[in-house]
Amino acid sequence: MRALPRKAACIGGGVIGAGWIARLVLNGVDVNVFDPDPQASRKVGEVMANAEKAYKRLAGDGGLPAPGKITYCNSLQDAVRDADLVQESVPERMDLKHKVLAEIDAHAPSETVIGSSTSGLLPSEMQSVMARPERLVVAHPYNPVYLLPLVEIVGGRQTAASAVARAEKTYASIGMKPVIIRKEIEAFVGDRLLEAVWREALWLIRDGICTVEELDDIMRYSFGLRWAQMGLFQVYRIAGGEAGMRHFMAQFGPALQWPWSKLTDVPEFNDELVDLIASQSDAQSDKWSIRELESIRDENLTAIMDALGAARGGEGWGAGALMNEYKAHLAVRAAKPEGSEDDAARPGPQADPA
Structure with a gap:
């Protein structure tokens, strides 16, 4: 250090x-x-x-x-x-x-x-x-x-x-x-990636595909955990199997032409959409104060980083390896x-x- x-x-x-x-x-x-x-x-x-x-x-x-x-x-x-x-x-x-x-x-x-x-x-x-x-x-x-x-x-x-x-x-x-x-x-870089996810999320909620709680569950029980220990490209390299990233790109590249997202379009950011999302968010989380949610978040993050620090026989992985050095x-x-x-x-x- x-x-x-x-x-x-x-x-x-x-x-x-x-x-x-x-x-x-x-x-x-x-x-x-x-x-x-x-x-x-x-x-x-x-x-x-x-x-x-x-x-x-x-x-x-x-x-x-x-x-x-x-x-x-x-x-x-x-x-x-x-x-x-x-x-x-x-x-x-x-x-x-x-x-x-x-x-x-x-x-x-x-x-x-x-x-x-x-x-x-x-x-x-x-x-x-x-x-x-x-x-x-x-x-x-x-x-x-x-x-x-x-x-x-x-x-x-x-x-x-x-x-x-x-x-x-x-x-x-x-x-x-x-x-x-x-x-x-x-x-x-980071906020540009987050903005893309945020725009798509707004459409999914507005169109009634899922609620804010269901969308959060989809993130935190799947790729959110993957991204916590590997980034986007390293995760996708693994998805390509033994043939690696080149195979992944060949297999999933055509999906870029499919209408899977609305990232080139944005829903009208009006009071109706704000009320819909705010009310669903209240139903999801108003049982906790902001400080309680912050404390829960911090406990979760330290636990994840501790777990990543224990990986590979204690050598650590990603943010866990950095945290071992920092500790x-x-x-x-x-x-x-x-x-x-x-x-x-x-x-x-x-x-x-x-």
Whole structure:
């Protein structure tokens, strides 16, 4: 694992921002937080409580390092002035992103990497208002940020390669799996895939083919489990048998011409469709509070990752192998006295780490 940032700043404490705060703090990083919402500390505190429970299950007997400190700041300027990493997680409005990123850029140290949690806005457009646009990257995580390892890193036209490299090392140091997206594109990779599934799901519900609960069951009892341990193409390679992917493509390629999906068409997103889906979702899940559902989700995810970590005689597979490495890293740090981190190994603000 790479060395941690000395201090981070999180701008925005909503669902994603709070997840970033939890991941950083539970890795021993001090975090400055700025969010004008008067309920921000309560919301972050509730997410932290679930994250702490999840991390205790995740770490097991290995233990956890001493947590970082959360400091709520009265201004954005105060939050970012001494941060090595700034994570921006404000709502998805370009005008708001411009305002916030320009202010971060004006007050954060010159070598600080700025990561935006945007789920689809282009970094080139976001960095257009910055005096030092070369240090902005998209760092798009998945909810819950404190458990799911993936972060998509996307540079804009003015982003420096050194900033992408530093971002990759920084996010890896807190147990994440950075994937650098090769070309800038709206919604990046993960959300484009999710959008395709979402569009088809809307049609299936609207047309009465299934309910939201039945659709969720179809996903979680079948290919959802496969995708948890192998990706789309590796799963399909296996489906091709001994002849592999080439056989699979030859066998199922013609299906691309069949009317199996409506991905080129979209149902009208009207009140009727919203009411239908919302009422079915209530029937499915309103017996649990959102926090209870989050806790159940976290327990399930840690169990899946633990199971994947035990695969292949304990060597692990996919996210499980990464989690084994991460748990060993947490255990080593947990065994160190607080404050004994080797500062010489940490990336300083003067130069990018090799």
